[in-house]
Amino acid sequence: ISIDAQKREKKVSPTLHGIFFEEISHGGEGGLYGELIQNRGFEEVRIPKGTTLLNGFLVPNPGPHYNLPNGQASDWKMPWVLKSDWPAWSTQTSGVAEVTLALTQEKPLNEATPNSLKVTVSGLEKSGKASLVNEGFWGIKVDQGKTYKLSFYARTEKKYKGPLTVSLQSEDGNTLGSHVFINSFKAGEWQKLSCDLVANAADSKAKFVINFGSTGTVFLDFVSLFPAETFKNRENGLRPDLAQYLADLKPSFIRWPGGCFVEGITVESAPNWKESIGPVEKRPGTFSPWGYWSSDGLGYHEFLQFCEDTGADAMYVFNAGVACEFRSGTFLPDAQLPEVIADVLDALEYAVGPATSKWGKVRAANGHPAPFPLKYVEVGNEQHGPWYANRFNLFYDAIKAKYPDLKVIASMGIADVNRHTLDGMKKLDIADEHAYKSAYWAMNNYDHFDNYKRGDWELYVGEYATNAGVGSGNMLAALNDAVYILAMERNGDLVTMSSYAPLLVNTNDVDWPVNLINFNNSQSFARISYYAIQMLNQHRADQNLATTVQVQPAKITKPAFAGGIGLSTWDTQTEYKDIQVIQKGKVVYSSNFDKAEGEWEKVRGTWGVKEGALGQTAEGAQLFAMLKDKSYDTYTLKLKGRKLSGYN
Ligand code: AHR
Numbered sequence: 001i002s003i004d005a006q007k008r009e010k011k012v013s014p015t016l017h018g019i020f021f022e023e024i025s026h027g028g029e030g031g032l033y034g035e036l037i038q039n040r041g042f043e044e045v046r047i048p049k050g051t052t053l054l055n056g057f058l059v060p061n062p063g064p065h066y067n068l069p070n071g072q073a074s075d076w077k078m079p080w081v082l083k084s085d086w087p088a089w090s091t092q093t094s095g096v097a098e099v100t101l102a103l104t105q106e107k108p109l110n111e112a113t114p115n116s117l118k119v120t121v122s123g124l125e126k127s128g129k130a131s132l133v134n135e136g137f138w139g140i141k142v143d144q145g146k147t148y149k150l151s152f153y154a155r156t157e158k159k160y161k162g163p164l165t166v167s168l169q170s171e172d173g174n175t176l177g178s179h180v181f182i183n184s185f186k187a188g189e190w191q192k193l194s195c196d197l198v199a200n201a202a203d204s205k206a207k208f209v210i211n212f213g214s215t216g217t218v219f220l221d222f223v224s225l226f227p228a229e230t231f232k233n234r235e236n237g238l239r240p241d242l243a244q245y246l247a248d249l250k251p252s253f254i255r256w257p258g259g260c261f262v263e264g265i266t267v268e269s270a271p272n273w274k275e276s277i278g279p280v281e282k283r284p285g286t287f288s289p290w291g292y293w294s295s296d297g298l299g300y301h302e303f304l305q306f307c308e309d310t311g312a313d314a315m316y317v318f319n320a321g322v323a324c325e326f327r328s329g330t331f332l333p334d335a336q337l338p339e340v341i342a343d344v345l346d347a348l349e350y351a352v353g354p355a356t357s358k359w360g361k362v363r364a365a366n367g368h369p370a371p372f373p374l375k376y377v378e379v380g381n382e383q384h385g386p387w388y389a390n391r392f393n394l395f396y397d398a399i400k401a402k403y404p405d406l407k408v409i410a411s412m413g414i415a416d417v418n419r420h421t422l423d424g425m426k427k428l429d430i431a432d433e434h435a436y437k438s439a440y441w442a443m444n445n446y447d448h449f450d451n452y453k454r455g456d457w458e459l460y461v462g463e464y465a466t467n468a469g470v471g472s473g474n475m476l477a478a479l480n481d482a483v484y485i486l487a488m489e490r491n492g493d494l495v496t497m498s499s500y501a502p503l504l505v506n507t508n509d510v511d512w513p514v515n516l517i518n519f520n521n522s523q524s525f526a527r528i529s530y531y532a533i534q535m536l537n538q539h540r541a542d543q544n545l546a547t548t549v550q551v552q553p554a555k556i557t558k559p560a561f562a563g564g565i566g567l568s569t570w571d572t573q574t575e576y577k578d579i580q581v582i583q584k585g586k587v588v589y590s591s592n593f594d595k596a597e598g599e600w601e602k603v604r605g606t607w608g609v610k611e612g613a614l615g616q617t618a619e620g621a622q623l624f625a626m627l628k629d630k631s632y633d634t635y636t637l638k639l640k641g642r643k644l645s646g647y648n
Helices: 028-032 240-248 300-310 334-352 358-365 386-402 475-490 528-538 562-572 597-609 618-627
Strands: 002-011 051-054 057-060 089-093 098-104 116-122 130-134 140-142 147-156 164-169 175-181 191-198 203-212 216-227 253-256 286-288 292-294 313-318 374-379 407-411 430-438 458-468 495-500 504-506 517-519 524-526 543-548 580-583 586-590 636-639 642-645
Touching: 028 240, 028 292, 028 504, 089 098, 098 130, 116 130, 147 164, 164 191, 175 191, 203 216, 240 300, 240 517, 240 524, 253 300, 253 374, 253 495, 300 313, 300 334, 313 334, 334 358, 334 374, 334 386, 374 386, 386 407, 407 458, 430 475, 458 475, 475 495, 475 528, 495 528
Parallel strands: 253 313, 313 374, 374 407, 407 430, 430 458, 458 495, 504 517
Antiparallel strands: 002 543, 051 057, 089 130, 098 116, 116 216, 130 203, 140 203, 147 191, 147 216, 164 175, 164 203, 286 292, 517 524, 580 586, 580 636, 636 642
8 A cells, every 4th residue: 555645635524424314123112212112002903194004015005195206196005913912011810800901082182182991990899919011111120229210291080099009020929129009090081191200229121010008990191101311311212232332433414214114104104203303292193114113202303412422423314205115105196295394394494493483482382492413314215216306496496595504315216326316406515425335345345435427416325334344243244344444434525424224223123234233122233334434433533634545455255145136136126027138248148037026015005014124025035045155246136128237
């Protein structure tokens, strides 16, 4: 390696490293968000807006939103299988006592969260005990001497004698802390009950228990338990160990709330920022395309607060009027765009408008009169094509007219700009490229950004990770990630920002193969890629010097095929017909993978639920099986007549 210390090349961007949060793999709900009760509002079985349940499948409602951007009707469907009507809740009885549960929408606590749980207790006068149990998010971690703040709403039809005893119980049934509510029950009205539970011992798999002292019927809603200590001790705050990992990365910005999460499974059920602020019990929640509900306790305000608390600039991503094309793909007609634009401008006003403005006032009423550090706003996620360019132009103009200093980011699909994804955009500040690569890609394509088309915009690598051929993440992945970052550093004139994805995974519900920080209810650890990013950020060079590297080209004999192929086909949405692997002009492998259109649709449907993330689809697995034993040093993958050179 020869370095010419006198010859300065490009500067490295000071904002290169940020973080990207998405509600995937319970990264927020049962993760970063401090709430310890799962399904606290009994809303988790609700069918997402814009869908109907038909023969065990969710299908998008017909109507003006039904068509895809290309005018075709969506034929998406998603299996909807419920193991229970009250996930995470169960009963515990002894003797002849019985507890019957039913979900009800009678006299709801509020209109936004219609369900509550009707608990009917009988037999207690003869013998036994009757309790309702919440398992938390695969267990509740209780620390000795710590305080836990409980609150819940209860309603009884007739005067309920009680008492109600609430407790934390260890896995083997010992009481770790309890409180008794006596004679506090008025008939007919919802009442909020709250108390502190102080733990006399520790357990990593504890549960929360409500014990009923007499027979009768009690309605319950919004049962919430928080550790008294949260990150920066904010109320309704964040789990300290996970938030600290993120803060320790010293991110220059935080992008949220997604990802596919932003797209939603239908346009109607996509995130709605206005419904994610204000009293937590009035937030209806958002169905994550990753197959579960977010309560939105970690809502728009809380995220802006988290950005401020970590010293990061906020990057808000909004839905551009289209749902994830791999789910329903439902699409808001252009005529409805003015409403979407107005809603986005309201969100921006909430974040940075003066405290005297309409939404600035709401922010002040929610405890934050000063503007939040919002600096970037992104239009949709992974959308591209002429219809997107059209839409982007409208959003860009509207945002810039009111907030000229905000940087507006265009999504690009999973592709680089050499694939015309920016065509039709009149002006943009930043383009967001997503880059999930397999082992050795970064090393073999070290010059990826050197040869990149440049324009009057910057490049943000909004999602990157080496996530195929590296198990669930290992040293090889970290080396590839580090090399990829160096390639970005070398091109500081172009690549000004980046964020690894996904960030967080609860190991009890994994939606994606490789993630940065792994955790369960009681433990967390950051993978080595985390430390690679942290090191490169803490010791970030600011100036590249002219460098020449002489190296023997490495011959890679076993490329990891699966992820790349999954990526290509996902991106092009092509059928897997006639795949050819061409080496030096010669066809060395040819498949006759002839899938009918209908079958492809079916696979897409199941993909949307949980069957597996990218690279784990049935097709991905089949392709991998076909190709894994073959070795090629250079190749071209040809899909249905379209060439995608260089993908591995
Ligand atoms: O990070 C996981 C997913 O990958 C994101 O939701 C999506 O934006 C990308 O394709």
